[in-house]
Amino acid sequence: MGQTLTIALSKGRILEDTLPLLASAGIEPAEDPDASRRLVLPTNRAEVQLVIVRATDVPTYVAHGGADLGVAGKDTLLEHGGAGLYEPLDLGIARCRLMVAGYPGTTERLRRPRVATKFVNISRRYFAEQGRQAELIKLYGSMELAPIVGLADLIVDLVDTGNTLRANGLEPLATIAPISARLVVNRAAMKMKHRLIEPVTRALGEAVNERDRSTVE
Ligand code: AMP
Numbered sequence: 001m002g003q004t005l006t007i008a009l010s011k012g013r014i015l016e017d018t019l020p021l022l023a024s025a026g027i028e029p030a031e032d033p034d035a036s037r038r039l040v041l042p043t044n045r046a047e048v049q050l051v052i053v054r055a056t057d058v059p060t061y062v063a064h065g066g067a068d069l070g071v072a073g074k075d076t077l078l079e080h081g082g083a084g085l086y087e088p089l090d091l092g093i094a095r096c097r098l099m100v101a102g103y104p105g106t107t108e109r110l111r112r113p114r115v116a117t118k119f120v121n122i123s124r125r126y127f128a129e130q131g132r133q134a135e136l137i138k139l140y141g142s143m144e145l146a147p148i149v150g151l152a153d154l155i156v157d158l159v160d161t162g163n164t165l166r167a168n169g170l171e172p173l174a175t176i177a178p179i180s181a182r183l184v185v186n187r188a189a190m191k192m193k194h195r196l197i198e199p200v201t202r203a204l205g206e207a208v209n210e211r212d213r214s215t216v217e
Helices: 013-024 055-063 074-080 120-129 163-167 187-192 194-216
Strands: 005-009 040-042 048-052 069-073 085-090 096-102 114-117 135-138 154-159 171-179 181-186
Touching (some): 005 013, 074 120, 114 120, 120 171
Parallel strands (some): 005 069, 114 154
């Protein structure tokens, strides 16, 4: 039997922005992933299938070989740690920034801030690199609420327009990292399925370059 290629994607922004790039690379789902409840979607190419997983699970699926390729935000990859993964391509989609935010002026005043975030690993590293102590409070959503109700002094969250922060009386205080979605590849599959993976990676790279050229013009 021939080899198959499994690509892990998550619904929402990443799926929306990745499908046109995959289409340029000659891969199209056989049915609309947004309308479908199926978690495994065949494509127009018999040897390629898509699997739909939670965004934070994409690195886990790919690292353990449950998928050969995946698309994940750099935030998710930094939080996961990236063991077992190659990251050959910045797809330049789902762009935003990972930021520290709080009430104006908060960062400078506090010696040991309480920081609410779903990115506890990234935040721990960030404050440790600055030689600052922080008490990390893990949340799964609505981080902006934490300073309002006194649960935390600061938050670490993704910021795009800044509207969510502003609407809650918070402001960005520092950027931890610029974020965009990346193509990730299982390290073993990169060798064992090179014949299948290399053309897809190359075609996606060309699609990204083509898109960027046409947006500059
Ligand atoms: P904004 O109000 O435009 O700054 O967007 C901030 C909200 O959208 C936060 O709740 C973020 O978690 C979420 N967000 C913004 N950009 C992204 C992204 N690229 N990927 C995932 N979530 C995002």
